[in-house]
Every structure is written in C-alpha cells, then in structure tokens.
Amino acid sequence: MLRIAVPNKGALTEGAQTILAEAGYRRRKDSKELVVVDPENSCELFFLRPRDIAVYVGEGTLDAGITGRDMLYDSGAPAEEVIPLGFGRSTFRFAAPPGAFKSVHDLQGQRIATSYAGLLGKYLADQGVEARVIKLDGAVETAIRLGVADAVADVVETGATLRNVGLEVFGEPIAESEAVLIKRAGAAEDNGFRQLIRRLQGVIVARDYVMIDYDIRVERIDEAIAITPGMEGPTVSPLHREGWVAVRAMIPRKGHQQVMDELWEIGARAILITDIYACRL
Numbered sequence: 001m002l003r004i005a006v007p008n009k010g011a012l013t014e015g016a017q018t019i020l021a022e023a024g025y026r027r028r029k030d031s032k033e034l035v036v037v038d039p040e041n042s043c044e045l046f047f048l049r050p051r052d053i054a055v056y057v058g059e060g061t062l063d064a065g066i067t068g069r070d071m072l073y074d075s076g077a078p079a080e081e082v083i084p085l086g087f088g089r090s091t092f093r094f095a096a097p098p099g100a101f102k103s104v105h106d107l108q109g110q111r112i113a114t115s116y117a118g119l120l121g122k123y124l125a126d127q128g129v130e131a132r133v134i135k136l137d138g139a140v141e142t143a144i145r146l147g148v149a150d151a152v153a154d155v156v157e158t159g160a161t162l163r164n165v166g167l168e169v170f171g172e173p174i175a176e177s178e179a180v181l182i183k184r185a186g187a188a189e190d191n192g193f194r195q196l197i198r199r200l201q202g203v204i205v206a207r208d209y210v211m212i213d214y215d216i217r218v219e220r221i222d223e224a225i226a227i228t229p230g231m232e233g234p235t236v237s238p239l240h241r242e243g244w245v246a247v248r249a250m251i252p253r254k255g256h257q258q259v260m261d262e263l264w265e266i267g268a269r270a271i272l273i274t275d276i277y278a279c280r281l
C-alpha cells in the first residue's frame with residue numbers, strides 16, 4: 001500500500017489534489033477529511049500541513065509526498081526531490097522598505113523575520129553573513145512596521161502582499177520553488193511509487209504539450225520535421241493525394257501558434273492542434 005502525503009491547507013492544496021485526481025487517484029470529498037483510502041490504486045492519501053510533509057516522508061512513515069521545494073530545504077529532513085510538478089511556483093526573497101538595503105551583505109547584524117528559518121539560516125551561512133533570524137509563523141511582512149525586524153525573507157509570487165505594506169524586494173533571489181514530489185533520501189522506488197511518478201509525469205506532459213496534425217508536400221518533409229521533431233520522431237503517413245503526406249507530432253503548448261505559422265509558410269495545410277487528455281511516455 002503506497003502512502004502519499006498531500007497538503008491539507010494553503011497554496012499547494014488545490015494544485016496537489018488536481019494533479020493527483022488527473023493521475024487517477026481519489027479526491028477527498030471535503031476539506032475536513034484527513035485520510036482517504038484508495039483501494040483501486042492500492043494507496044492511502046494523508047492530508048497534512050505542507051510544512052510537516054518532508055518530516056513524515058524523511059522519517060519513512062510515508063512513502064511519497066507533495067510539498068514546496070522551499071519547505072523541503074527548510075525542514076532539513078532527510079527527504080529528496082524526485083520530480084518537479086510544475087505548479088505552485090514562487091521565489092523566496094528578501095524585502096525591506098525601499099532603499100534600506102541593496103544586497104544580502106548589507107544585512108550583517110540586522111534582524112530578519114521569516115517563517116523559513118532553516119532555509120534562511122543556510123543561505124546566510126553560505127553568504128558569510130551573520131544576522132539575527134526572527135522566526136515567525138506567517139504574515140512576516142508586517143514585522144518591520146511593528147519594529148520586530150529590519151528586513152524579511154518570504155515567499156513572493158505576484159508581489160501584491162509586499163506592495164500592500166510598502167516593501168520592496170532586494171538582492172538576488174534566495175531560492176526558486178515549486179511543488180515537488182518527494183521521497184525519503186536514498187529510498188528505493190517500488191512498483192507503486194514508479195507508477196505514481198509515471199502517472200504524474202503523464203499529467204505534466206499532457207498539460208505542457210499539444211498534438212499537431214498537418215498535411216505537407218513530400219519534398220518539404222525534412223523542413224517540416226525540423227519544425228516539429230516530436231518526442232521520438234513524428235508519425236508520417238501517406239495521404240490519398242499524390243505527392244502529399246500527413247504528419248502528427250507532439251509540440252510544446254507554449255509557442256504552438258508560431259509553429260503553425262512556420263508550417264504554413266513552408267506550405268503545410270489542414271494544420272490542427274488538439275489537447276492531449278492523458279499520456280504515458
């Protein structure tokens with residue numbers, strides 16, 4: 001029985017439940033459900049705080065988990081990233097009143113509020129900066145106004161929260177994060193776990209790629225294949241029309257309109273784009 005940890009609250013909850021549901025696993029019926037047994041897929045889903053997930057997985061009590069890369073580093077738990085999941089993207093950054101600091105090196109001897117003390121502590125040590133880390137549970141942006149800190153280190157996505165309190169980011173990003181699948185460091189992957197990885201990768205590819213079909217004259221086929229190389233080479237089929245072939249390939253969703261324009265320019269016609277519902281590569 002594969003035991004999977006899923007965020008029960010916060011920014012990753014909806015994304016994690018959706019990707020698992022698209023991968024064929026059961027959804028919980030309401031937000032108060034803490035354990036879901038999924039006998040069809042021989043697994044159990046445990047709904048836990050995102051911050052605690054790396055701890056459970058690191059201890060080996062749960063086999064797999066979905067959490068943020070920043071939280072995985074922050075925990076210091078013996079767990080490792082298996083694959084990135086392409087949602088819940090954020091950066092982890094320093095912020096302060098405009099003009100107060102320019103780089104991390106200006107923070108020597110200052111007070112920095114954060115709810116990611118582990119991640120911040122490691123970064124400051126790497127940069128050779130000694131500062132006082134003020135550990136707070138959340139809403140750290142308010143700590144400067146209330147006189148508890150001189151700067152903050154926090155998750156920034158749109159930047160709206162910082163703007164609302166009149167703070168600006170400064171210095172290089174401390175970390176880039178997104179939702180990741182994790183397992184215990186060095187743990188072997190059994191069949192159920194490998195199946196989970198393949199299913200999640202299938203969902204990610206189905207989201208990021210589309211299928212393109214078009215007809216083209218035989219003598220332009222090499223140019224066309226250079227534009228749409230596909231995953232392992234496109235399918236080229238005969239057409240019931242002298243001198244023409246039909247081509248089918250997967251292409252990245254991003255930029256697919258430009259690909260259609262380029263194909264049109266070299267004489268392709270009947271160019272169709274379709275969504276991929278599910279896939280296993």
Ligand SMILES: Nc1ncnc2c1ncn2[C@@H]1O[C@H](COP(=O)(O)OP(=O)(O)OP(=O)(O)O)[C@@H](O)[C@H]1O
Nearest residue numbers: 010011012050051068071088089090138155157177
């Ligand atoms: N606004 C956001 N956009 C995208 N990802 C975010 C955002 N806020 C947090 N995250 C990411 O979501 C993960 C979990 O953070 P979240 O804020 O949901 O948990 P938390 O702070 O422990 O919970 P809570 O905010 O409910 O106390 C982290 O990896 C973080 O990088």
Ligand SMILES: O=P(O)(O)OC[C@H]1O[C@H](OP(=O)(O)OP(=O)(O)O)[C@H](O)[C@@H]1O
Nearest residue numbers: 138139140155156157158159160161162
């Ligand atoms: O750049 P933005 O799009 O504004 O998003 C960033 C904000 O989102 C998160 O807050 P959350 O709602 O999780 O509250 P918290 O600070 O209490 O964790 C994070 O801690 C930031 O405050």
Ligand SMILES: [Mg+2]
Nearest residue numbers: 010011138155
């Ligand atoms: Mg939060």
